[in-house]
Amino acid sequence: MLRLEARPEPSRAMVLLTPIIAVVATMIAGGILFAILGNNPFTAIRIIFWDPLFNDMVASYTRPQLLVKATPLILMAIGLSFGFRANVWNIGAEGQFIMGAVVGGGTALALYPLESALVFPLIIIMGGLGGFLWAMIPAILKIRFNANEILVSLMLVYVAAQFLAAMVTGPMKSPVGMGFPVSRNFNEYQSAFNAELLSNTGLHFGVLVMMGVVIVGYIFLTRHIFGFQIRVSGQSARASKFAGVNPHTTVALCLGISGALAGLAGLFEVTGPAGKLSTNFPLGYGFTAIIVAFLGRLHPVGILLAGLLMALTYIGGELAQFQMSIPAAAIQVFQGMLLFFLLGVDILVNFRLRWASTKEAR
Amino acid sequence: MDLSSISPVTLIVSLMAASTPILLAALGELIVEKSGVLNLGVEGMMIIGAVCGFIAAVTTGSPWLGFLFGAICGAAVSMIFAVLTQYLMANQVATGLGLTMFGLGLASLLGHSYTGINPPLFSQIHIPVLSDLPVVGRIVFGHDPMIYFSLALTFAIWYFLTRTRGGLVLRAVGESHDAAHALGYKVIRIRMLAIAFGGACAGLGGAYLSLVRVPQWAEGMTAGAGWIALAIVVFASWKPGRAIIGAYLFGGVTVLQLNLQAAGLAISPAYLSMTPYLATIIVLVIMASDKKRQSLNAPASLGKTFFAST
Numbered sequence: 001m002l003r004l005e006a007r008p009e010p011s012r013a014m015v016l017l018t019p020i021i022a023v024v025a026t027m028i029a030g031g032i033l034f035a036i037l038g039n040n041p042f043t044a045i046r047i048i049f050w051d052p053l054f055n056d057m058v059a060s061y062t063r064p065q066l067l068v069k070a071t072p073l074i075l076m077a078i079g080l081s082f083g084f085r086a087n088v089w090n091i092g093a094e095g096q097f098i099m100g101a102v103v104g105g106g107t108a109l110a111l112y113p114l115e116s117a118l119v120f121p122l123i124i125i126m127g128g129l130g131g132f133l134w135a136m137i138p139a140i141l142k143i144r145f146n147a148n149e150i151l152v153s154l155m156l157v158y159v160a161a162q163f164l165a166a167m168v169t170g171p172m173k174s175p176v177g178m179g180f181p182v183s184r185n186f187n188e189y190q191s192a193f194n195a196e197l198l199s200n201t202g203l204h205f206g207v208l209v210m211m212g213v214v215i216v217g218y219i220f221l222t223r224h225i226f227g228f229q230i231r232v233s234g235q236s237a238r239a240s241k242f243a244g245v246n247p248h249t250t251v252a253l254c255l256g257i258s259g260a261l262a263g264l265a266g267l268f269e270v271t272g273p274a275g276k277l278s279t280n281f282p283l284g285y286g287f288t289a290i291i292v293a294f295l296g297r298l299h300p301v302g303i304l305l306a307g308l309l310m311a312l313t314y315i316g317g318e319l320a321q322f323q324m325s326i327p328a329a330a331i332q333v334f335q336g337m338l339l340f341f342l343l344g345v346d347i348l349v350n351f352r353l354r355w356a357s358t359k360e361a362r
Numbered sequence: 363m364d365l366s367s368i369s370p371v372t373l374i375v376s377l378m379a380a381s382t383p384i385l386l387a388a389l390g391e392l393i394v395e396k397s398g399v400l401n402l403g404v405e406g407m408m409i410i411g412a413v414c415g416f417i418a419a420v421t422t423g424s425p426w427l428g429f430l431f432g433a434i435c436g437a438a439v440s441m442i443f444a445v446l447t448q449y450l451m452a453n454q455v456a457t458g459l460g461l462t463m464f465g466l467g468l469a470s471l472l473g474h475s476y477t478g479i480n481p482p483l484f485s486q487i488h489i490p491v492l493s494d495l496p497v498v499g500r501i502v503f504g505h506d507p508m509i510y511f512s513l514a515l516t517f518a519i520w521y522f523l524t525r526t527r528g529g530l531v532l533r534a535v536g537e538s539h540d541a542a543h544a545l546g547y548k549v550i551r552i553r554m555l556a557i558a559f560g561g562a563c564a565g566l567g568g569a570y571l572s573l574v575r576v577p578q579w580a581e582g583m584t585a586g587a588g589w590i591a592l593a594i595v596v597f598a599s600w601k602p603g604r605a606i607i608g609a610y611l612f613g614g615v616t617v618l619q620l621n622l623q624a625a626g627l628a629i630s631p632a633y634l635s636m637t638p639y640l641a642t643i644i645v646l647v648i649m650a651s652d653k654k655r656q657s658l659n660a661p662a663s664l665g666k667t668f669f670a671s672t
Binding site for chain 2: 004006037084089091141144145146147148150151152154155156157158159162163165166169170287288290291294327328329330331332333334335336337339340343344346347350351
């Protein structure tokens with residue numbers, strides 16, 4: 001019979017290996033799922049993971065999309081990973097993403113049609129601020145009243161979605177939108193449009209910010225006292241107090257940083273790829289970012305890779321939807337399975353499997 | 363605005379229907395948390411129950427089979443969480459979130475071809491004379507059987523937790539799994555059962571949503587009901603009786619805001635739709651700030667992983 005045996009210390013090899021095992025297991029389970037749906041599993045897996053990058057027919061369109069889709073996921077996942085390490089569970093990145101888009105995008109709409117080089121920096125700040133302030137609500141309620149940040153931040157996602165609906169049907173509704181609940185198109189507003197910097201690469205300003213955040217995040221986590229403090233708080237709240245970490249500061253910082261990054265992600269998304277505020281704007285990136293954070297082992301470099309992989313499943317999923325009419329929800333199931341497999345094989349980091357005779361006294 | 367269109371009796375009757383799915387899910391989660399496990403996948407199990415119950419009811423034409431199948435499917439998906447957290451010792455918060463995301467995806471996949479269909483009618487009971495009484499008749503004797511079931515279940519859970527040996531064992535496991543293990547109780551087995559029960563209740567609540575409350579299948583139709591159920595467990599300080607108060611309070615806010623929307627209150631309906639979520643946050647804050655009561659009732663091993671080293 002198989003038995004688990006605790007490792008004396010976590011296996012470094014397994015830390016790197018388990019995400020790969022999880023991805024392979026997900027491909028197999030996903031293949032079975034596609035077969036049940038009546039599709040050829042090998043074709044489906046090829047369309048999702050191979051075609052977006054290497055198929056000449058579609059790659060000219062899909063390759064640039066990789067950066068576009070990965071950017072919001074990576075930005076949010078890095079912010080979330082700090083909190084997850086410190087046992088501060090911000091589940092409401094989706095809401096902070098929406099509020100960043102609404103506050104930053106709203107500022108741009110208010111300034112329209114003023115053309116100035118200052119508009120774009122201003123709306124970036126406002127976007128980050130929108131997400132930051134939205135995340136400070138659970139932070140303050142947690143610090144002041146000890147309210148559970150998981151539930152509060154999650155409830156605020158629904159509030160933010162309703163707020164967005166109120167805005168696009170009211171004050172932010174486009175005067176030229178023929179009555180549809182959408183805002184003005186940002187690509188008609190030169191100063192606020194988050195344009196592609198190099199044509200056909202998907203590289204917009206947000207991608208540069210994302211890359212900067214990966215580097216800064218890496219330095220913060222491995223070389224800065226803040227990284228040490230959040231790791232200690234996560235491992236033992238009591239030990240961290242002895243190490244001089246103020247738990248309230250940790251909660252505020254973790255939620256604040258992740259909120260601000262989610263707000264930035266929302267702003268870059270709405271002024272660039274999405275192009276306008278509408279009730280269809282939230283696509284659940286804030287929730288997918290949670291998977292990205294875990295898949296990337298809560299480490300900035302890992303998150304960068306995980307974000308690109310997850311972006312690939314989105315793009316490949318769209319291709320599969322288009323070419324094989326695999327429903328969009330199948331990709332969501334696929335991503336959920338990935339998280340399950342990842343959490344499941346995680347045990348190999350701290351335990352090893354041993355054959356043990358059942359007769360042995362236990 | 364025409365407030366006279368809102369009748370108090372209708373309001374109370376629809377309040378009870380609005381609260382029942384959340385009450386059922388909250389009761390299930392209460393048992394799970396009492397056993398020391400934090401399952402954040404309630405939303406996912408609920409929506410699976412909603413879609414599976416709907417499909418079963420439409421296919422067989424029997425709402426009863428729909429409820430049964432919804433509960434079975436809710437329990438089935440909860441087993442993913444159970445195996446991952448109990449045997450593979452995965453982080454409960456992350457796994458619960460995964461279950462929610464997976465459930466939402468799987469439900470839209472399964473329900474793909476079931477949108478826009480009406481489920482078989484699940485009618486209210488009608489007791490001659492009693493149900494025809496003015497006011498009282500509608501409020502006390504005029505509901506569908508599931509509402510009475512949810513109330514009976516509340517009582518049964520209270521009785522189980524406080525008056526039976528099984529309840530004592532369950533609570534012991536939730537308070538200190540190491541001590542319970544040392545006494546010879548099968549911690550993991552008990553927790554697996556608790557998680558399955560929680561899944562079945564969430565599935566039942568979901569099925570009620572798609573078969574009675576709405577009644578239709580729509581993608582993402584739970585709209586946070588599972589999360590609100592989690593909040594209600596905290597509000598109830600892990601006591602079944604208080605879960606009724608929490609659920610009905612929430613149902614009251616939901617129904618009231620829907621009625622205000624219908625009555626044409628002069629603000630954007632989006633602001634009214636926020637109120638149930640805001641009310642939940644306020645309730646959470648009020649309950650959490652009372653630290654003494656929280657620490658007295660919260661299971662001490664909640665969310666902690668158990669590994670029998672010997």
